[in-house]
Amino acid sequence: MTRDAAAIRALIERDRVHRDIYIDPEIFDLEIERIFGRAWIWVGHESQVKNPGDYIATAIGRQPVVMSRHTDGRVHVLYNRCGHRGAKVVGDREGNVKFFQCCYHGWTYRTDGTLKGVPMQRGYEGTGFDIKDPRYGMMKLPRVESYRGFVFASLAETGPSLADYLGDARSSIDDMVDRSPEGALEVVGGCFRIVFRANWKVFLENLNDTMHPMVVHESSVDAGKMWAGEHLPQGAPDPLPVRFTRNNGFPYDFWEKLTLKAHANGHSFMGGIFPPRRTDPVYMEYMAAMEQAYGKERAEQILAVDRHNTIFYPNISIQSGYQQLRHIRPLAVDRTQMDVYAFRLKGAPDEFYKHTLIYSNMVNAPSSIVMPDDHEAYNRVQEGLAAQASPWVSLHRDAGRERRDHEWTSANGTSELPMRNQYQAWLGYMTAEA
Ligand code: FES
Ligand SMILES: [Fe+2]
Numbered sequence: 427m428t429r430d431a432a433a434i435r436a437l438i439e440r441d442r443v444h445r446d447i448y449i450d451p452e453i454f455d456l457e458i459e460r461i462f463g464r465a466w467i468w469v470g471h472e473s474q475v476k477n478p479g480d481y482i483a484t485a486i487g488r489q490p491v492v493m494s495r496h497t498d499g500r501v502h503v504l505y506n507r508c509g510h511r512g513a514k515v516v517g518d519r520e521g522n523v524k525f526f527q528c529c530y531h532g533w534t535y536r537t538d539g540t541l542k543g544v545p546m547q548r549g550y551e552g553t554g555f556d557i558k559d560p561r562y563g564m565m566k567l568p569r570v571e572s573y574r575g576f577v578f579a580s581l582a583e584t585g586p587s588l589a590d591y592l593g594d595a596r597s598s599i600d601d602m603v604d605r606s607p608e609g610a611l612e613v614v615g616g617c618f619r620i621v622f623r624a625n626w627k628v629f630l631e632n633l634n635d636t637m638h639p640m641v642v643h644e645s646s647v648d649a650g651k652m653w654a655g656e657h658l659p660q661g662a663p664d665p666l667p668v669r670f671t672r673n674n675g676f677p678y679d680f681w682e683k684l685t686l687k688a689h690a691n692g693h694s695f696m697g698g699i700f701p702p703r704r705t706d707p708v709y710m711e712y713m714a715a716m717e718q719a720y721g722k723e724r725a726e727q728i729l730a731v732d733r734h735n736t737i738f739y740p741n742i743s744i745q746s747g748y749q750q751l752r753h754i755r756p757l758a759v760d761r762t763q764m765d766v767y768a769f770r771l772k773g774a775p776d777e778f779y780k781h782t783l784i785y786s787n788m789v790n791a792p793s794s795i796v797m798p799d800d801h802e803a804y805n806r807v808q809e810g811l812a813a814q815a816s817p818w819v820s821l822h823r824d825a826g827r828e829r830r831d832h833e834w835t836s837a838n839g840t841s842e843l844p845m846r847n848q849y850q851a852w853l854g855y856m857t858a859e860a
Contacts, residue, residue, distance in 0.1 A: 462487030473612035509562035598736035602746035607719035607773030624804035634844035647675030684839030692739025692851025698732030
Protein backbone atom coordinates (compact mmCIF):
# COMPACT_ATOMS: atom_id res chain seq x y z
CA MET A 427 0.00 0.00 0.00
CA THR A 428 1.38 3.42 -0.89
CA ARG A 429 0.21 6.25 1.30
CA ASP A 430 -0.29 9.77 0.00
CA ALA A 431 0.02 12.88 2.20
CA ALA A 432 -3.63 12.69 3.28
CA ALA A 433 -3.22 9.06 4.37
CA ILE A 434 -0.10 9.96 6.36
CA ARG A 435 -1.90 12.89 7.97
CA ALA A 436 -4.66 10.52 9.07
CA LEU A 437 -2.13 8.62 11.22
CA ILE A 438 -1.46 11.57 13.54
CA GLU A 439 -4.23 13.23 15.49
CA ARG A 440 -3.87 16.02 18.04
CA ASP A 441 -3.70 13.63 20.97
CA ARG A 442 -3.31 10.11 19.59
CA VAL A 443 -1.27 8.35 16.90
CA HIS A 444 -1.92 5.27 14.80
CA ARG A 445 -0.04 2.07 15.62
CA ASP A 446 1.08 1.71 12.00
CA ILE A 447 3.76 4.34 12.56
CA TYR A 448 5.56 1.87 14.83
CA ILE A 449 5.04 -1.39 12.97
CA ASP A 450 4.62 -0.76 9.25
CA PRO A 451 7.88 -1.29 7.27
CA GLU A 452 6.59 0.96 4.52
CA ILE A 453 6.25 3.87 6.96
CA PHE A 454 9.74 3.07 8.20
CA ASP A 455 11.14 3.33 4.67
CA LEU A 456 9.41 6.68 4.24
CA GLU A 457 10.90 7.90 7.52
CA ILE A 458 14.38 6.99 6.35
CA GLU A 459 13.79 8.96 3.16
CA ARG A 460 11.88 11.94 4.51
CA ILE A 461 13.14 12.40 8.06
CA PHE A 462 16.65 10.94 8.11
CA GLY A 463 17.09 12.00 4.49
CA ARG A 464 16.16 15.63 5.16
CA ALA A 465 16.70 16.72 8.75
CA TRP A 466 19.94 17.80 10.40
CA ILE A 467 21.31 14.59 11.87
CA TRP A 468 24.00 14.58 14.56
CA VAL A 469 27.06 12.77 13.22
CA GLY A 470 29.65 13.15 15.95
CA HIS A 471 31.65 15.51 18.12
CA GLU A 472 34.73 17.33 16.88
CA SER A 473 36.77 15.88 19.75
CA GLN A 474 36.33 12.42 18.22
CA VAL A 475 38.54 13.57 15.36
CA LYS A 476 41.04 15.67 17.29
CA ASN A 477 44.06 15.30 15.03
CA PRO A 478 44.52 15.47 11.25
CA GLY A 479 43.82 12.02 9.83
CA ASP A 480 41.44 11.02 12.65
CA TYR A 481 38.14 9.58 11.53
CA ILE A 482 34.99 7.87 12.76
CA ALA A 483 32.68 5.77 10.60
CA THR A 484 28.97 6.05 11.25
CA ALA A 485 25.69 6.25 9.32
CA ILE A 486 22.77 8.55 8.62
CA GLY A 487 19.72 6.40 8.08
CA ARG A 488 20.98 3.82 5.60
CA GLN A 489 23.82 6.00 4.31
CA PRO A 490 27.30 4.95 5.49
CA VAL A 491 29.34 8.07 6.29
CA VAL A 492 32.76 9.00 7.62
CA MET A 493 33.63 12.06 9.67
CA SER A 494 37.29 12.98 9.27
CA ARG A 495 39.72 15.76 10.09
CA HIS A 496 41.79 16.82 7.12
CA THR A 497 45.41 18.02 7.14
CA ASP A 498 44.20 21.63 7.12
CA GLY A 499 42.26 21.03 10.35
CA ARG A 500 38.82 21.11 8.75
CA VAL A 501 36.21 18.48 9.62
CA HIS A 502 34.47 16.72 6.73
CA VAL A 503 31.54 14.34 6.51
CA LEU A 504 31.88 12.03 3.50
CA TYR A 505 29.88 9.20 2.04
CA ASN A 506 31.70 5.98 2.90
CA ARG A 507 31.65 4.79 -0.69
CA CYS A 508 34.44 4.22 -3.14
CA GLY A 509 34.34 6.27 -6.34
CA HIS A 510 35.39 3.23 -8.36
CA ARG A 511 32.95 0.37 -8.02
CA GLY A 512 31.22 1.43 -4.84
CA ALA A 513 32.84 -0.55 -2.00
CA LYS A 514 32.59 0.86 1.52
CA VAL A 515 36.05 2.36 1.95
CA VAL A 516 36.37 2.66 5.73
CA GLY A 517 35.79 -0.60 7.57
CA ASP A 518 36.87 0.31 11.10
CA ARG A 519 34.72 2.38 13.46
CA GLU A 520 37.52 4.84 14.17
CA GLY A 521 41.20 5.41 13.60
CA ASN A 522 43.88 7.64 12.14
CA VAL A 523 45.18 7.47 8.58
CA LYS A 524 47.39 9.43 6.23
CA PHE A 525 44.85 8.58 3.54
CA PHE A 526 41.95 6.19 3.08
CA GLN A 527 42.51 3.16 0.88
CA CYS A 528 39.75 1.06 -0.62
CA CYS A 529 40.16 -2.64 0.16
CA TYR A 530 39.05 -3.75 -3.31
CA HIS A 531 41.34 -2.27 -5.99
CA GLY A 532 43.38 0.08 -3.84
CA TRP A 533 42.12 3.51 -4.86
CA THR A 534 43.27 6.05 -2.29
CA TYR A 535 41.54 9.15 -0.93
CA ARG A 536 42.74 12.17 1.03
CA THR A 537 40.95 12.81 4.30
CA ASP A 538 38.86 15.54 2.63
CA GLY A 539 37.51 12.86 0.28
CA THR A 540 39.40 13.88 -2.86
CA LEU A 541 40.75 11.04 -4.96
CA LYS A 542 44.51 10.78 -4.45
CA GLY A 543 45.62 7.84 -6.48
CA VAL A 544 44.47 5.10 -8.83
CA PRO A 545 46.75 2.12 -9.55
CA MET A 546 47.84 1.72 -13.21
CA GLN A 547 46.40 5.10 -14.08
CA ARG A 548 47.46 4.83 -17.72
CA GLY A 549 44.55 2.42 -18.21
CA TYR A 550 42.26 5.44 -17.97
CA GLU A 551 44.05 7.55 -20.57
CA GLY A 552 41.73 8.47 -23.41
CA THR A 553 38.64 7.31 -21.49
CA GLY A 554 36.01 9.61 -19.98
CA PHE A 555 37.53 9.18 -16.52
CA ASP A 556 38.82 12.34 -14.79
CA ILE A 557 40.71 11.83 -11.53
CA LYS A 558 39.75 15.38 -10.45
CA ASP A 559 36.01 14.77 -10.92
CA PRO A 560 34.53 14.76 -7.36
CA ARG A 561 32.09 12.02 -8.36
CA TYR A 562 35.03 9.61 -8.36
CA GLY A 563 36.15 10.75 -4.92
CA MET A 564 34.54 10.01 -1.58
CA MET A 565 31.78 12.54 -2.00
CA LYS A 566 30.95 15.15 0.62
CA LEU A 567 27.49 15.26 2.12
CA PRO A 568 25.45 18.20 0.83
CA ARG A 569 25.40 20.13 4.11
CA VAL A 570 27.58 19.93 7.20
CA GLU A 571 27.57 22.39 10.10
CA SER A 572 28.87 22.40 13.62
CA TYR A 573 27.53 24.03 16.76
CA ARG A 574 30.03 24.37 19.63
CA GLY A 575 31.75 21.12 18.62
CA PHE A 576 28.59 19.13 17.80
CA VAL A 577 28.70 18.17 14.12
CA PHE A 578 25.45 17.75 12.21
CA ALA A 579 24.94 16.87 8.55
CA SER A 580 22.00 16.76 6.20
CA LEU A 581 21.52 14.57 3.14
CA ALA A 582 19.30 17.27 1.64
CA GLU A 583 20.74 20.02 -0.56
CA THR A 584 18.35 22.61 0.86
CA GLY A 585 16.59 23.26 4.13
CA PRO A 586 16.85 25.46 7.20
CA SER A 587 20.29 26.35 8.57
CA LEU A 588 21.48 24.35 11.59
CA ALA A 589 20.96 27.45 13.76
CA ASP A 590 17.33 27.76 12.63
CA TYR A 591 16.72 24.05 13.00
CA LEU A 592 18.09 23.97 16.57
CA GLY A 593 16.51 27.30 17.48
CA ASP A 594 16.61 28.04 21.18
CA ALA A 595 17.11 24.32 21.89
CA ARG A 596 20.76 25.29 21.37
CA SER A 597 20.61 26.54 24.96
CA SER A 598 20.93 22.91 26.15
CA ILE A 599 24.14 22.46 24.15
CA ASP A 600 25.31 25.77 25.61
CA ASP A 601 24.48 24.45 29.07
CA MET A 602 26.64 21.37 28.47
CA VAL A 603 29.61 23.27 27.01
CA ASP A 604 29.50 26.24 29.40
CA ARG A 605 29.95 23.80 32.29
CA SER A 606 33.55 23.35 31.19
CA PRO A 607 35.98 25.88 32.72
CA GLU A 608 37.60 26.01 29.26
CA GLY A 609 34.30 26.11 27.36
CA ALA A 610 35.06 22.82 25.60
CA LEU A 611 34.03 19.18 25.80
CA GLU A 612 35.73 16.02 24.75
CA VAL A 613 34.52 12.49 24.21
CA VAL A 614 36.70 10.13 26.22
CA GLY A 615 36.95 6.52 25.13
CA GLY A 616 34.38 4.85 22.93
CA CYS A 617 30.71 4.34 23.60
CA PHE A 618 28.26 1.80 24.92
CA ARG A 619 26.39 0.25 22.00
CA ILE A 620 23.01 -1.38 22.42
CA VAL A 621 20.53 -2.67 19.85
CA PHE A 622 16.97 -2.75 21.17
CA ARG A 623 13.93 -4.51 19.77
CA ALA A 624 11.66 -1.53 19.25
CA ASN A 625 10.90 1.29 16.86
CA TRP A 626 13.18 4.34 17.21
CA LYS A 627 10.31 6.65 18.15
CA VAL A 628 9.51 4.61 21.27
CA PHE A 629 12.89 5.66 22.67
CA LEU A 630 12.34 9.37 21.91
CA GLU A 631 8.91 9.24 23.57
CA ASN A 632 10.49 7.95 26.77
CA LEU A 633 13.04 10.71 27.32
CA ASN A 634 10.72 13.39 28.68
CA ASP A 635 8.11 10.94 29.97
CA THR A 636 7.81 11.58 33.70
CA MET A 637 4.95 9.18 34.35
CA HIS A 638 7.12 6.11 33.87
CA PRO A 639 10.06 6.31 36.33
CA MET A 640 8.34 5.24 39.53
CA VAL A 641 6.65 2.36 37.71
CA VAL A 642 9.25 1.06 35.25
CA HIS A 643 12.18 1.65 37.60
CA GLU A 644 10.55 0.26 40.73
CA SER A 645 13.06 -2.56 41.11
CA SER A 646 16.12 -0.29 40.76
CA VAL A 647 14.57 2.29 43.13
CA ASP A 648 14.06 -0.53 45.66
CA ALA A 649 17.62 -1.77 45.16
CA GLY A 650 18.92 1.75 45.93
CA LYS A 651 16.72 2.00 49.03
CA MET A 652 17.81 -1.40 50.23
CA TRP A 653 21.48 -0.58 49.81
CA ALA A 654 21.09 2.72 51.66
CA GLY A 655 19.20 0.98 54.50
CA GLU A 656 21.94 -1.58 54.92
CA HIS A 657 25.00 0.64 54.47
CA LEU A 658 24.22 4.21 55.54
CA PRO A 659 23.59 5.64 58.99
CA GLN A 660 20.05 6.97 59.49
CA GLY A 661 19.56 10.33 57.69
CA ALA A 662 22.93 10.26 55.88
CA PRO A 663 22.83 11.64 52.32
CA ASP A 664 22.75 9.09 49.51
CA PRO A 665 26.03 8.72 47.60
CA LEU A 666 25.74 9.60 43.91
CA PRO A 667 25.16 6.06 42.54
CA VAL A 668 22.32 5.56 45.00
CA ARG A 669 20.74 8.93 44.12
CA PHE A 670 20.76 7.95 40.45
CA THR A 671 18.58 4.97 41.28
CA ARG A 672 16.42 6.29 44.13
CA ASN A 673 15.38 9.64 42.62
CA ASN A 674 13.34 7.78 40.01
CA GLY A 675 11.08 6.82 42.89
CA PHE A 676 10.06 10.42 43.67
CA PRO A 677 6.28 10.81 44.08
CA TYR A 678 4.00 12.09 41.30
CA ASP A 679 3.90 15.53 42.92
CA PHE A 680 7.61 15.98 42.27
CA TRP A 681 7.32 15.14 38.57
CA GLU A 682 4.23 17.27 38.14
CA LYS A 683 6.17 20.37 39.22
CA LEU A 684 9.04 19.83 36.77
CA THR A 685 9.37 22.07 33.72
CA LEU A 686 8.61 20.61 30.29
CA LYS A 687 9.43 22.67 27.23
CA ALA A 688 8.83 21.68 23.63
CA HIS A 689 10.30 23.32 20.54
CA ALA A 690 8.75 23.54 17.08
CA ASN A 691 11.11 21.11 15.33
CA GLY A 692 10.38 18.23 17.70
CA HIS A 693 13.03 19.13 20.27
CA SER A 694 12.18 19.31 23.98
CA PHE A 695 13.64 19.16 27.46
CA MET A 696 12.58 18.57 31.03
CA GLY A 697 13.81 20.00 34.32
CA GLY A 698 16.59 18.31 36.29
CA ILE A 699 16.11 15.44 38.73
CA PHE A 700 19.68 15.02 40.04
CA PRO A 701 20.76 18.52 41.17
CA PRO A 702 24.35 18.50 42.42
CA ARG A 703 25.04 18.48 46.12
CA ARG A 704 26.98 21.68 46.72
CA THR A 705 28.64 20.42 49.90
CA ASP A 706 30.25 17.51 48.04
CA PRO A 707 34.04 18.16 48.19
CA VAL A 708 34.53 17.19 44.51
CA TYR A 709 31.73 19.53 43.44
CA MET A 710 33.21 22.32 45.58
CA GLU A 711 36.55 21.89 43.84
CA TYR A 712 34.77 22.02 40.48
CA MET A 713 32.85 25.18 41.49
CA ALA A 714 36.15 26.81 42.44
CA ALA A 715 37.55 26.02 38.97
CA MET A 716 34.41 27.50 37.37
CA GLU A 717 34.61 30.66 39.48
CA GLN A 718 38.23 31.08 38.58
CA ALA A 719 37.41 30.73 34.88
CA TYR A 720 34.24 32.82 34.68
CA GLY A 721 34.00 34.90 37.87
CA LYS A 722 31.56 34.13 40.69
CA GLU A 723 28.45 35.65 39.14
CA ARG A 724 28.73 34.02 35.71
CA ALA A 725 29.74 30.67 37.23
CA GLU A 726 26.63 30.76 39.44
CA GLN A 727 24.50 31.62 36.43
CA ILE A 728 25.87 28.64 34.45
CA LEU A 729 25.50 26.17 37.30
CA ALA A 730 21.99 27.33 38.15
CA VAL A 731 20.67 25.75 34.94
CA ASP A 732 19.22 22.32 35.73
CA ARG A 733 17.91 20.27 32.81
CA HIS A 734 17.48 16.53 32.53
CA ASN A 735 17.15 15.03 29.03
CA THR A 736 17.06 17.33 26.03
CA ILE A 737 15.89 15.72 22.80
CA PHE A 738 17.22 16.96 19.48
CA TYR A 739 14.75 15.41 17.10
CA PRO A 740 15.23 12.93 15.51
CA ASN A 741 18.46 11.27 16.61
CA ILE A 742 20.09 12.44 19.82
CA SER A 743 19.40 13.19 23.42
CA ILE A 744 21.79 14.89 25.80
CA GLN A 745 21.89 15.10 29.56
CA SER A 746 23.87 18.31 29.95
CA GLY A 747 24.39 18.25 33.74
CA TYR A 748 26.20 14.90 33.67
CA GLN A 749 27.57 15.24 30.11
CA GLN A 750 25.82 12.29 28.47
CA LEU A 751 24.77 11.87 24.86
CA ARG A 752 22.63 9.08 23.44
CA HIS A 753 22.60 8.67 19.68
CA ILE A 754 20.08 6.47 17.91
CA ARG A 755 20.11 4.94 14.48
CA PRO A 756 16.98 3.22 13.19
CA LEU A 757 17.94 -0.18 11.72
CA ALA A 758 14.48 -1.56 10.94
CA VAL A 759 10.90 -0.84 11.91
CA ASP A 760 11.45 -2.87 15.09
CA ARG A 761 15.23 -2.50 15.63
CA THR A 762 17.19 0.51 16.83
CA GLN A 763 20.86 0.96 17.58
CA MET A 764 21.86 3.25 20.40
CA ASP A 765 25.34 4.57 21.20
CA VAL A 766 25.95 6.22 24.57
CA TYR A 767 28.81 8.73 24.93
CA ALA A 768 30.28 10.37 28.03
CA PHE A 769 32.00 13.75 27.71
CA ARG A 770 34.75 15.23 29.85
CA LEU A 771 34.51 18.92 30.78
CA LYS A 772 37.87 20.35 29.79
CA GLY A 773 39.55 22.16 32.66
CA ALA A 774 37.39 20.49 35.35
CA PRO A 775 39.11 18.49 38.12
CA ASP A 776 39.76 14.84 37.14
CA GLU A 777 37.69 13.62 40.07
CA PHE A 778 34.68 15.47 38.66
CA TYR A 779 34.76 13.38 35.50
CA LYS A 780 34.07 10.39 37.73
CA HIS A 781 30.57 11.80 38.35
CA THR A 782 29.98 11.57 34.61
CA LEU A 783 31.21 7.98 34.56
CA ILE A 784 29.09 7.05 37.58
CA TYR A 785 26.07 8.40 35.70
CA SER A 786 27.02 6.42 32.58
CA ASN A 787 27.51 3.23 34.52
CA MET A 788 24.49 3.52 36.81
CA VAL A 789 21.96 4.91 34.35
CA ASN A 790 23.03 4.54 30.72
CA ALA A 791 25.06 1.32 30.57
CA PRO A 792 23.67 -1.93 29.21
CA SER A 793 24.86 -3.52 32.47
CA SER A 794 23.25 -0.87 34.71
CA ILE A 795 20.15 -1.58 36.75
CA VAL A 796 18.25 1.42 35.33
CA MET A 797 18.37 1.45 31.53
CA PRO A 798 17.37 -2.20 31.04
CA ASP A 799 14.09 -1.33 32.82
CA ASP A 800 13.31 1.12 29.99
CA HIS A 801 14.40 -1.34 27.32
CA GLU A 802 12.07 -3.97 28.67
CA ALA A 803 9.25 -1.41 28.36
CA TYR A 804 10.28 -0.53 24.77
CA ASN A 805 10.25 -4.23 23.82
CA ARG A 806 6.84 -4.67 25.41
CA VAL A 807 5.46 -1.67 23.50
CA GLN A 808 6.70 -3.14 20.23
CA GLU A 809 5.28 -6.57 21.04
CA GLY A 810 1.99 -5.20 22.36
CA LEU A 811 1.40 -3.08 19.27
CA ALA A 812 1.26 -6.27 17.22
CA ALA A 813 -2.16 -6.87 18.79
CA GLN A 814 -5.09 -6.22 16.49
CA ALA A 815 -6.88 -4.31 19.22
CA SER A 816 -7.43 -0.55 19.04
CA PRO A 817 -5.23 0.96 16.34
CA TRP A 818 -4.66 4.08 18.48
CA VAL A 819 -1.87 4.97 20.89
CA SER A 820 -2.96 7.52 23.48
CA LEU A 821 -1.04 10.75 24.03
CA HIS A 822 -3.93 12.56 25.71
CA ARG A 823 -2.39 13.51 29.05
CA ASP A 824 -2.91 17.26 29.57
CA ALA A 825 -3.60 17.80 25.87
CA GLY A 826 -4.70 21.35 25.16
CA ARG A 827 -3.32 22.72 28.46
CA GLU A 828 0.09 23.74 27.12
CA ARG A 829 1.18 27.38 27.09
CA ARG A 830 2.92 29.03 24.17
CA ASP A 831 5.68 31.53 24.48
CA HIS A 832 8.12 32.64 21.79
CA GLU A 833 9.99 29.50 20.54
CA TRP A 834 8.80 27.18 23.28
CA THR A 835 5.60 25.53 24.37
CA SER A 836 5.52 24.76 28.09
CA ALA A 837 3.51 22.34 30.15
CA ASN A 838 3.20 20.80 33.60
CA GLY A 839 5.77 18.07 34.21
CA THR A 840 3.55 15.05 33.63
CA SER A 841 2.04 16.25 30.35
CA GLU A 842 2.50 14.18 27.18
CA LEU A 843 3.32 17.43 25.35
CA PRO A 844 6.84 16.28 24.29
CA MET A 845 5.45 13.23 22.46
CA ARG A 846 2.66 15.19 20.78
CA ASN A 847 5.28 17.73 19.78
CA GLN A 848 7.46 15.01 18.21
CA TYR A 849 4.55 13.83 16.08
CA GLN A 850 3.85 17.32 14.80
CA ALA A 851 7.48 17.48 13.63
CA TRP A 852 7.15 13.95 12.20
CA LEU A 853 4.10 15.03 10.24
CA GLY A 854 5.93 18.07 8.91
CA TYR A 855 8.78 15.97 7.51
CA MET A 856 6.60 13.13 6.27
CA THR A 857 4.19 15.31 4.32
CA ALA A 858 6.58 18.01 3.05
CA GLU A 859 7.00 18.36 -0.70
CA ALA A 860 10.30 16.81 -1.76
S1 FES B 1 35.76 -0.55 -5.54
FE1 FES B 1 37.17 0.66 -4.47
S2 FES B 1 38.98 0.53 -5.63
FE2 FES B 1 37.56 -0.64 -6.76
FE1 LIG C 1 13.42 5.47 32.37
